[in-house]
Amino acid sequence: MHVALAAVIAVISLLGGIGVTTTTFAPPAHADAVGPVTVVIDRLTPVVPRPDGRLRVEGRVVNTTSNAMDDVVIRLRLSSEPVTRRTQITRVRQSPLDTENQEPTPEQLDQRTAPDSWPEPADAIVEETQINIDEAISPRGQAAFAIRIPFEDLPLAEPGVYALAIEVLGSRRGATGEATDERQGMLRTFLPWFPEPVTPLQMVWLWPLADWPAQNADGVFLDSQTPDAIAPGGRLTSLVETGARQPRSVNWIADPALLQSVQDMSDGYQILRGGQVVVGDRSDEATAWLSSLTDALNDARPPTTTSPVLRVLPYADIDASAVNRAGMPTDVVRAVTSSAPLSSVTLDQQVIGGTYWAPFGRIDPETADLVASAGVRTIILSGRAIPARDAYAGANTGRAVLSTSVGAVQAVLREPRMSALLTEPQRNRSDAIEIRQAFLAESGVLAGTIPEDAASRAVVVGPDDIRWDPSGTVVNALLKATVTAPWMKPLTLTDLLDEPVNPLRRDRRDYGKQAKAAELPDAYMQDVRRTSDELAAFTSVLDNPIGISDTYAAALLRAESSAWRSEPTVGASLLNNISTQLSEQVAQIGVLSEGTVTFSGDSGRVPITIENSLDRTVTVGVQLRASPAIRLESEPLQGIQVEPGKKVSVDIEARVVGGNTLPVRVQLLTPDGTAFGEGARIDVASTAYARAAAWVVIVAFIAIVIFVVIGVARRIRLASTSGSSNSGDSDDPSDPDNSNDPIDPNDPNRSTTNTSDPSTPPTGER
Structure with missing residues (x-):
C-alpha cells in the first residue's frame, strides 16, 4: 500500500501536480506553533509570478502535540479580493489560528497585535490544491508537502496583492469534541499578482557597510568582530557579495573607519586574545574583501563615466547628538570633514562625502545645525521623523527638505515598515520566506495606492541599524525582484536627490525622549571628554605632535561611535584601553625630584629635574603647589624645553611662610598653564624661623635678667631708706642731739650751710 502511494505521488509530482511525502522527524527548534500543527514553508516560487507560470509551495506540517494527528488535509486559501490597505498586511500577519467575526481596533492594528479572532483574510478555498495525508502524523512528527498549480487556475480576479494561506485540517487522536476537519494549523503570507504593466515604484536601496570599531590608538583590535565579519561567510562579506x-x-554607503581598519588588516595587524596581543591571521581575507568592494563599486558606476558611487558617513559613524550634548562639537566637525579624504586614499578612488545617517532615525535641531555647518548636505532619517500631513500610502518616504541654521539640507526618508522588515528576526528559512513575501506585499500595495499624479513614486528602503545582518536569501530575492517585477524598478540616490522636492506638507517631529535615551550615556560621554581633555593637554607640550595627536584623536572618535549604543560593554572597554594608553604616554614626561628642600632663610630655590622619555622634544612649565596655598609663594616657570631621552634641571624661587615642614606638589604645566601628568611630591622647610625663635629666647632671657636686677636693687634701696628713717627719731637713745629730727625751714635759729660747693662762702660773708 505504501509503495503504491509513493509511486502515485511521484507520478503526480513529475506531471507538475500536487505532491506529498510523509516522514517522522523532530520538529524544527524554532518552529512557530500557533496551533497544534505548525506550518513551515521551505519554498514559495516564483518570487515574481507570471501569467504563464505556476505557483509552487513546498514545506512541512509539524505536529507539536503529544497526540497523533489523523485525517490530515493540507490546502491553499486565497483572499477573494486584493489587499488594498497596508493595515490589512498587518492584519494578515497577525491573524490568530481561528478567525471569525471580531474586527481589530485601530490601536491593535497600529501596535501589530491581534484580537482573539477576526474575519479570515484568506477567505477563498482553492479546492484544486487539497492534499490528503493518509497516514497519521505521530506526536512531534512531521509530514512534507508540495503543491504546484498554474496561476491561471487560481482565483486571481484582478491585479494586486492577495493573502495566501496554507491551511491544515485534521483531528487529534484522543481529543474529545473535535471534528475530523478541525483547523489544526495555518500559515498566512502573500502573493503579489501583477500580470499587466503598472506604473512602477522607484526603489532606492540604501546599502550600508559599517561595523563596531573596536580598535585602539595603536591599531590593535580588541576583539575578532571585524576580522570575522570580512572573512568568507562573514556578515560584511555577505553584504558585499549580495x-x-x-x-x-x-x-x-560606508563608514570610513571600517575601510581604514580593513586596510590596516591587509598590511598585517595585531589583535587582543586572552589578554595578550598577538598577530592577526586574516590579512589575506582583508585584501580580498577590499578587492571585492572595489570591483562592486566599479560595476555600479555607469559606463564611460568616472563619477563616484560610494557615499561615506562621518568617521566611525559618530553619535553626533551625544557628542554635541557632551560639549565636544569639534569632534563632530572632525568626523565629518575627515571622512571623504581618508576614504579616497584608502580605496584609491573618489567618494561622495557629506552624508549623515541619523541613529534611531531622528536628529535634534542643534545637531542638525552642527552637522550641516560641518559640511553635511544629506541626512538619512526615518520617514516618521518628518511625516507628511497628506496621509496617503507612501507619503512618508522619498526626499524632503530639512531647515537648519546654515541653510536647507536634503532629508532622505526611509520607508519605516519596509525598512523594518529588512532586519526582522528570522529563526528559519520559513520566516525568511514569509518576510520576503511581506516586503513584496508592502511594495505591491504602495504601487497600487500612490496616486498616479504624485510628484514622486520613490520609496527609500534601508535598515534601521547600519550594522545590519540581513538574510541573504531574502535581500537577494528582493534585489532581483526590484529589477524584474513590473511594479518596481531601481533608482539611485543621486537621481533621487536630483528630483524636484515632493511638495507635500510635512511636520517635523520632536526629537523625543526615546531618541535621547538611545544615545550614548551621559556618564560615558563625560569619561570620553576627560580623556579628550587629557589628550589636548598632552599634545600641547609636544613640539611635533604628528603621529600621536592624529592616532589618539581617531581612536577617541571610534570611542564616540553610535555602534556602542548596542554594545556598551565593548565601547567602555575601548575607551578604558585608549585612556590607559594615553596615560602611559603622558607618564613618559615626569618630575624626578623628591625628598626635603631646606631654605636657610624664609625663601630660596627649589631644584627640579624633568625627564622626557618620549621620542620627541617637549616644552613644559612647572609650578609648586602647596596645601594650604597661603603658606607658599612661588611663580610658575614656563618654556622649559626637554629633548627626547634627556633630563633638564631648573630652580624655582619660592618663599615659605611658617616654620613647619610644608608638603609641596611639583606640577608640570602646558604652555597655557593647564596641569598635566602626575607630578611629584617634595617637602620644603625653612631655618629662618628657627633662628628667629632663638633670638626671641635670648632677648627674653636678657629682659628677665634685667628685670631681676632692677627688682633686687629696688629692694635694697627701699631697705636702706627704711633704716635711716628709724635712726632720726627723738625717742631714740642713739640720737641724743635729735639730728634726725625734721628741720623747720622757718626756724630763725636754723643755721644755713652750703653743702653743694665748699668754695662758696656763707651768705653773711659776701
Missing part, C-alpha cells in the same frame, strides 16, 4: 550581484540596484 550587493555585487545587483550593483546598480544598491546605493553603497
